[in-house]
Structures are given as structure tokens and as C-alpha cells.
Amino acid sequence: MINIAERHQYILNKIQTDGAIDVQSLCKKLNVSSVTIRKDLKLLEDKNLLFRTHGGATLNNPYTVDRPVNEKEHLQSAEKMRIGALAAGLIEDNDSIIIASGTTVLAMARCIKPKGNLTVLTSALNVALELLNHADVEIIQLGGLVRKSSASVAGPYSDNVLGNVFCSKLYLGVDGIDLEFGLTTTSASEAHLNKQMIESSQKVIVLADSTKFGKRGFGKICGIEAVDHIITDSGIPDQVKKGLEGHGIKVSII
Known part of the structure; x- marks a missing residue:
């Protein structure tokens, strides 16, 4: 049986290679209990060498933080425009x-070219402003408390409107997909508004661009x-793509 230092080195080498590891696979490979592996992962996390997740660990921090919308807009901007263009083409x-x-x-809103009359309900103020100059787009701006970090609204006013409509598609942006x-x-x-x-x-x-996969935000x-x-970009891990398709989800990669 290998000692604790050798186990830790194996775990670190494995996570550097794969980006993520799971407890059960480590148990089989190292011939130790899940309790032992979880203790190992906690010790390594305490040394800031990895991040523990449900059932395993990852090399990158899986927890998202809120950022101002003008800052987020510059992250993966080229990928977002290609994703948006494909999504707009589905209208x-x-x-x-x-x-x-x-x-x-x-x-996506910047890529919309309306076919006939288009009705858009949105919680995002910047989306509404983007579509304002399209004569064939009817905009229903949901109301509520404005979140400055996202330039969007949430609250019971929006819930009341959504409870009385039904639309063909929801285009949803997220901070994390796990x-x-x-x-x-x-x-x-x-998160509550998105459920509605x-x-x-x-x-x-x-x-969602590929950086959102394996991440978790505060609100489910x-x-x-x-x-x-x-709809995502080519940076999505292959095992994640297969996992999504295993759930019957169509995955389009730009």
C-alpha cells in the first residue's frame, strides 16, 4: 500500500492531467476507502492545491462570483457573439x-433580425434598449427591483406578468452549469425569476460559453x-458534452 505522500502526489498529478477527479475512481486506483480519499482532498484543498466538489475535486474554482455587467461583457466576447448569432437564427x-x-x-439581442412581428419579454434593460429600434419587435419589459450588476430586474411584478403568458422559447444566460x-x-x-x-x-x-461548465453559483x-x-463554444470538455447529450439535451458548438 502506498503512503500518504505518494497518494497526494498521485492525486495532484491526476488532477493536473484531467482537470477534475472523482472519489470513487481514486478509491479503486489507490485501493483505499472513500473516507481516506476525502481526508486527502481536504488536506490538499487546505493547501490551496485543488477545490473539492460533490463527489470529487477540480483544479479550477467551481464557485462563481458576481461581477458588473460591463466587466463581464469583455470576457469571451468573441465566443458570446458567435453563440448569440446562432441563437438568434433559431427565432x-x-x-x-x-x-x-x-x-x-x-x-444574441444584437444579432436579431426579426422575421415578421416578434414579441420579446425580457428582464434585461440592456436587451430592451438594444431591440428598441426594431419596428417589428414588440418589447414587454418586466418590472421589479433593478440589479445594477446585471442591468436586469427581478421580483413579484415580473412573476405576475410571467404567470399570464406562454412563449415558444426562453433564451437563458447562466453563471454556472453543473x-x-x-x-x-x-x-x-x-434564479427565482428564471424558474418562472x-x-x-x-x-x-x-x-453559455465554455467557462461556465463545472461552475456553481449561489442561486439554483x-x-x-x-x-x-x-449553445456553447468548442472549449466545452468532451465528457461534459456527452453527459449533457445523455440527458437528452441538444448541444450546439460554434
Whole structure:
């Protein structure tokens, strides 16, 4: 049986190679109990060498933090524009859609070329302003408390409107996508609003660049099974793509 120093070195080498590890695989490989592996992972996390997750560990911090929208807009901007362009192309003639908040759905709004009359419900002030100059787009701006960090609203006023409509598609931006935990955002109030949007939509389309996978925010929106389609970039890990498709989710990679 190898000693603790050798176990730790194996774990660190494995996580450097794979980016993430799980407890059960380590137990089989190292022939030790799950209790031992969890203790090892805690010791290594205390030394800032990895981040523990449910059932394993990852090399990158899985927990998201809230950032101002003008700062987030410059992150992965090229990928967001390509994701947005593909998403905008899914809008049909005389469609009625919901657009949530976030910089990737804002990129989508900039790519919209209306086919016939388009009705858009949105919680995002910047999305509404982006679509304001389209004569064929009817905008329903949801009301509520404005979150300055996201330039969007949330609260009971929005809930009341969403409870009386039904749209063909919801275009949803998120802060984190985890195969086990589901979709998350940094705000509990925004997560609640997103749940209401899902209830008011026939199809849920998630727009997320590849940095969002394996991340978890404070507020849970829904489980992964609620999603119909994810549009992302080529940085998505292959095992994550396969996991999503295993749940019956269509994955489009730009």
C-alpha cells in the first residue's frame, strides 16, 4: 500500500492531467476507502492545491462570483457573439420569446433580425434598449427591483406578468452549469425569476460559453433535465458534452 505522500502526489498529478477527479475512481486506483480519499482532498484543498466538489475535486474554482455587467461583457466576447448569432437564427416568423439577462443573451439581442412581428419579454434593460429600434419587435419589459450588476430586474411584478403568458422559447444566460447540481446564477432573486420564465416557455435554450461548465453559483435555477438546448463554444470538455447529450439535451458548438 502506498503512503500518504505518494497518494497526494498521485492525486495532484491526476488532477493536473484531467482537470477534475472523482472519489470513487481514486478509491479503486489507490485501493483505499472513500473516507481516506476525502481526508486527502481536504488536506490538499487546505493547501490551496485543488477545490473539492460533490463527489470529487477540480483544479479550477467551481464557485462563481458576481461581477458588473460591463466587466463581464469583455470576457469571451468573441465566443458570446458567435453563440448569440446562432441563437438568434433559431427565432421563427411571428415568434414570441423570453430573453433573460446576461452578456451572452445581450450578444444574441444584437444579432436579431426579426422575421415578421416578434414579441420579446425580457428582464434585461440592456436587451430592451438594444431591440428598441426594431419596428417589428414588440418589447414587454418586466418590472421589479433593478440589479445594477446585471442591468436586469427581478421580483413579484415580473412573476405576475410571467404567470399570464406562454412563449415558444426562453433564451437563458447562466453563471454556472453543473451536471449534478444543474443551472445556477449568483443571485437568488434572479434564479427565482428564471424558474418562472422556464414555467412560461415551451423550450429552454441556454446560451453559455465554455467557462461556465463545472461552475456553481449561489442561486439554483433548475436541474439539468429542464434544458432542451445548449449553445456553447468548442472549449466545452468532451465528457461534459456527452453527459449533457445523455440527458437528452441538444448541444450546439460554434
